[in-house]
Amino acid sequence: MRDRDENEWLEHLRAEYRSAGSGRDATSRERLLERLAHESAPRRRANPFGWLARQPLSVQGAVACAALVLAAAGGIGALRRLDRDAMRGARVPAAPALAVHAGFPGTITFALRAPQVTTVALVGDFNSWDPRATPMRRQGQGDLWTAQVELSDGLHSYAYVIDGADWQPDPGAPLTAEAPFGRRSSIIVVGEQGSF
Amino acid sequence: MTPGLLAGFQRWGQPGSRDPAGGGVRCAGVRTMIQERMTDAELVAEVLAGRTRAFTGLVERYHEPCLRLARHLLGNSADAEDVVQETFIRAYRGLGGYRERQTFRAWLYRILVNRCRTTGKQRRLREERALARASETPGPRLEADGLELGTQLVRAMEGLDVRSREAFLLKTGEDLEYHELASLTGASVSALKMRVKRARDHIRARWEMLDRA
Numbered sequence: 001m002r003d004r005d006e007n008e009w010l011e012h013l014r015a016e017y018r019s020a021g022s023g024r025d026a027t028s029r030e031r032l033l034e035r036l037a038h039e040s041a042p043r044r045r046a047n048p049f050g051w052l053a054r055q056p057l058s059v060q061g062a063v064a065c066a067a068l069v070l071a072a073a074g075g076i077g078a079l080r081r082l083d084r085d086a087m088r089g090a091r092v093p094a095a096p097a098l099a100v101h102a103g104f105p106g107t108i109t110f111a112l113r114a115p116q117v118t119t120v121a122l123v124g125d126f127n128s129w130d131p132r133a134t135p136m137r138r139q140g141q142g143d144l145w146t147a148q149v150e151l152s153d154g155l156h157s158y159a160y161v162i163d164g165a166d167w168q169p170d171p172g173a174p175l176t177a178e179a180p181f182g183r184r185s186s187i188i189v190v191g192e193q194g195s196f
Numbered sequence: 197m198t199p200g201l202l203a204g205f206q207r208w209g210q211p212g213s214r215d216p217a218g219g220g221v222r223c224a225g226v227r228t229m230i231q232e233r234m235t236d237a238e239l240v241a242e243v244l245a246g247r248t249r250a251f252t253g254l255v256e257r258y259h260e261p262c263l264r265l266a267r268h269l270l271g272n273s274a275d276a277e278d279v280v281q282e283t284f285i286r287a288y289r290g291l292g293g294y295r296e297r298q299t300f301r302a303w304l305y306r307i308l309v310n311r312c313r314t315t316g317k318q319r320r321l322r323e324e325r326a327l328a329r330a331s332e333t334p335g336p337r338l339e340a341d342g343l344e345l346g347t348q349l350v351r352a353m354e355g356l357d358v359r360s361r362e363a364f365l366l367k368t369g370e371d372l373e374y375h376e377l378a379s380l381t382g383a384s385v386s387a388l389k390m391r392v393k394r395a396r397d398h399i400r401a402r403w404e405m406l407d408r409a
Contacts, residue, residue, distance in 0.1 A: 013349060042289060
């Protein structure tokens, strides 16, 4: 009898646990997929210590291995520093901006015509694809929505979130980013020659 | 997963391949159906072979359970959402280091639980500082626990230690096996059974108290 009560209570508890939600799950998933779309593809890493499990290891061998690993780690660290320094110096070539215009240097105005919608938000790699970060403003009572953001020189991808759930690329942008996760976004290039 | 379906999925999206469904929406539906039939290990292998779209299948499968678990561990939807985003990004970046001796979901939940612990600690620190400041200058009362997910389960878990809470939710809420829990937490199966029992007794007692209230 007590077991039956316990099981009934656990089922009730499980049902409450599974029904708890905030109603933002779909938006959160879309945001995640957008962020993932800009990650580089993962590659299988070989386990460098896998062979140790299969080999008898002497004390001298252990010391030699430790020295080798330390030397390799130092070398990799130096190479990564060099790589970072090289990346800092690199600049993305400038190209004409798309469907948007620049005000002050670095300030970009995004504009979208969207009739019969309640909210529009701008998302992109510059705001971590967060629909809460950059809501767009309706101009008067019309269907024009705008938002201004500060963007650094270089290439940025972005999209619009309509009514909190519908992710759309910019219809006026001729370039779209690769969409490995099935969501399309648009591209803007910001630079001295790219803005107008 | 049948070999034919797997081969179809692998051809899909390759250079020179044609969309067999002839339309974006239908094709997305076919892809989703194929992904639903693949095991976690097959989806992981697809991603590591360069067909990164397969990761969507893992997101579709585990996003909601992760969000649910994080909400109950943290008691706060906004924090939970951020933690789940970070968890999947870390999992994707670290997928090359995943080994199949552990199930994918146990591996993913381990990342999630660690992120929840870190976020929980940071939040407690912030709240302690805010409370200390508030006690120096009288002002509006601050919520000490910062909890917003006011379900009976969250309230019944108050006062329960973090590790027992984790073990209980993973076992009872997410139906993980004890061996998966052991690989996730590093604790022994017998210790985990004790944690789950302790948590169940605590929650049951508080649950009944809340019912009476």
